[in-house]
C-alpha cells in the first residue's frame with residue numbers, strides 16, 4: 148500500500164507499526180498528530196472496519212480537526228471512525244450501558260454551574276458554608292477523589308458529603324463530568340461481560356496528547372486496550388500542562404513498563420516553526436530539570452527574529468498588539484493565521500476591547516460563552532427536563548422562568564416535601580403529593596399542576612427525538628418567546644435591545660438544534676448503537692451542549708484567535724502573540740514565592756514551551772510595566788521566560804534588549820537585563836523608574852505607594868530605562884478639538900510633527916500628529 152510521500156521514515160514506521168502497543172514520544176511540531184491521522188487512514192485502507200477504531204484527544208476542537216483530517220484522506224468512510232474526546236467517549240459508553248449503572252439513557256450531564264448549584268444545596272443542607280468558593284472547593288475534592296488523587300480531608304465529613312452529592316445526582320438521573328469517566332471504569336471493573344463486549348467492538352485505540360492523561364483516563368485505556376492489543380499513544384512530556392488537574396506525566400514516561408515490549412518511535416524533525424522560534428523554545432524548556440531530553444531540529448530557515456513588545460500598561464499593550472496584528476496583515480498573513488494567547492482569563496477583556504476599537508476581527512476561543520447566557524441556559528433546562536424531568540437542578544432553574552407566579556416560598560415548600568419523601572421535584576408534583584404539602588392554596592396548586600403538564604407535554608414532543616422540533620416547542624410552550632416578544636415591544640432603550648438580542652440567541656439555539664438533526668441524519672454511525680436506540684439527535688445535541696469546553700470556540704478563517712495558553716495545545720498559527728509576559732502573570736503568581744512547589748514553575752515553563760511552539764513564522768512576546776489586575780495595580784517585572792530567550796533571537800528594532808548595569812535578585816532568579824522600548828523614537832532624556840511611577844500615577848489617577856516603598860517592595864524589579872520624546876513626555880496632558888482631554892502614552896519624535904499615541908477618556912487611544920493637539924499646561 149502506498150504511503151504518502153510527506154511522511155519521514157520514522158513517521159512511516161509509526162504509521163505501519165502493527166502487532167502491539169506503540170509509543171511515539173517526540174517534541175512539538177514533529178508530526179505526532181499527523182502520525183495518528185495517517186495511522187487511522189492506513190488501518191482503514193488495510194481493511195479495519197472504521198467503527199473498530201477509537202481515537203481520543205482532549206478538546207472537541209482537536210477531535211473535530213482530527214476527524215476532518217481523516218476525512219480528507221479517507222472520504223466518507225472516515226465518518227464511522229470513532230474520534231472523540233475522553234469525556235464524550237465516556238458519555239457514549241454510559242448511554243449504552245445506562246441501566247447497568249442505575250441511570251436511564253436519558254441521563255443529564257451536569258456542567259460546572261449545575262454542579263455548583265447542587266453542591267451548594269448539599270452544603271446548605273449540612274449547615275456548612277455554602278458560598279461559591281466553598282462549593283468549588285467541595286467539588287474539587289470530590290473530583291480529585293474520583294480521579295484517584297488522595298486528599299487529606301480537613302474536616303472529616305467529606306466522604307459523607309460526597310456520598311450525598313452522589314446520591315442526589317443519581318436521584319436526578321444525572322452525572323457530572325467526573326462521572327463520565329469514573330462510571331465506565333467502575334462498570335468495566337465490575338462487569339467483565341460488559342467490558343468484553345466493548346473490547347470486541349474496539350480493535351484499535353489511538354491517543355493524542357497522551358502526556359495529559361490522568362489516572363482515570365489511563366485506567367479506561369488500560370481496560371479497553373490492555374497490553375498486547377493495538378494501543379498507540381503519542382505525546383510530549385515537555386508539553387504536560389495539566390498536572391494541576393491531576394494529569395500524570397508518569398503515564399507517558401512509564402509507558403514502556405506498563406506496556407512491556409511496546410514499540411517506541413522518536414520523531415526529531417520539527418516541521419512547524421522557523422529556526423529562531425524553535426531555538427527560543429528550546430532555550431526555555433532546557434531550563435527544566437529532570438527532563439527526558441529530546442532532540443528537535445528543523446530544516447526551515449531561521450526566519451524573522453522574535454519581537455518583544457514592552458508596553459506602559461495593559462491598555463497600551465492591547466493597542467500595541469493590535470498594531471502588530473495589522474502590520475502582520477499588511478505583510479500578507481491573514482487574520483485567521485494569527486493568535487493571541489494569554490495566561491489568565493482576566494487578561495482577555497482588555498485585549499478584546501483593544502481589538503474591537505481597532506476593528507480587528509477576532510474570535511475568543513472560549514466555547515461556553517454562548518451557552519452561559521441566561522436565556523440559553525433556561526432553554527437548555529427545558530430541553531433537559533423534556534428528556535429527563537427528574538433533573539432537579541434544571542427544574543429549579545425554570546420553575547418560575549418565565550415568571551408563572553410560583554414564588555420562592557412555594558418552591559421551598561415543594562423542595563422540602565420532595566426531600567422528606569425522597570422524591571425528585573417533578574415526582575412531587577402529582578396531585579397526590581401536592582395535596583400533602585401544607586400551606587398551598589388551590590391557586591398555587593393549579594399553577595404547579597400546569598407546570599407539570601407543560602413538562603409532560605414537552606416530554607411527549609421529545610420522544611420523537613428531534614432536536615430542532617423539541618427546542619422550538621420548548622421555547623414556545625414555556626412562554627419564553629412570547630415574553631421576549633412582548634418585552635421587545637413594550638420595553639425601552641437598553642431593555643428592548645436585550646430582549647431582541649435574547650430572542651435572536653434563542654433562534655440561534657434552534658438553528659444549532661436543527662444542525663444537530665442534520666448531522667445525525669448524515670452520520671451512518673455505529674449501526675449497533677442505532678439499533679439499540681441508544682441515541683437520538685436530541686440526546687446527542689444535549690450531550691454536545693454539555694460537553695462544550697473552554698477550548699472549543701470556532702476558529703475562523705479571517706479572525707484572530709484569542710485564547711488561553713492551555714487551549715492552544717496542539718494548534719498552530721503563522722503568527723503568535725503571547726500577552727502578559729510578566730512575573731506574576733506568566734509565570735502565574737501561584738508558581739512564585741518561597742512556598743510554591745518547584746513543580747508549579749516547571750509546569751509554567753512547559754506552558755511557555757507549548758505557547759512558543761505554536762508559531763510557524765512570527766512570535767511576539769508582550770509585557771506591560773504596569774497592569775491593573777483583579778482590581779490592583781501591579782508593577783510586575785518582565786517574565787523570566789522573556790529573559791530566557793537568547794538576545795540574538797530577538798528583534799532589535801522593535802524592542803532592543805540591553806544588558807543593564809543593575810541586576811536584582813528575587814525569589815530564586817536573577818534578572819540581568821532591562822528592556823528598553825523605543826519604537827523608533829528619537830530625542831533624548833533619561834527616564835527613570837521613579838519618574839515613570841510618578842507620571843503613571845498622575846496619568847491613571849490611581850494611588851501608588853511612595854517610590855521608596857515601591858522600590859523596597861520590588862526586590863525583583865528590572866530597571867526600566869527609556870528614551871523618550873522631550874517635547875511630549877509620557878503622561879503629559881493634551882487637548883484635542885474633537886476627542887477632548889487625553890494623556891500622551893507614547894511619542895515618536897519631537898515638535899509639531901511628532902507622532903503621538905494619546906489616550907482619551909471615552910474615545911480610547913488614538914495615533915495623532917502632534918500639531919493637532921494642544922498642551923494642557
Ligand code: ATP
Pocket residue numbers: 153154155158173174175176177178179180181182383386417418419716717718719760
Ligand atoms: P504538537 O506537539 O504541537 O502537538 P505534533 O507533533 O502533533 O505537534 P503535527 O501537528 O502533527 O505535530 O505537525 C506539525 C506540522 O508539521 C503540521 O503542519 C504538519 O502538517 C507538518 N508536518 C508534519 N510532518 C510532516 C512531514 N513529514 N512533511 C511535511 N510537513 C509535515
Ligand code: MG
Pocket residue numbers: 179180181355717
Ligand atoms: Mg499534536
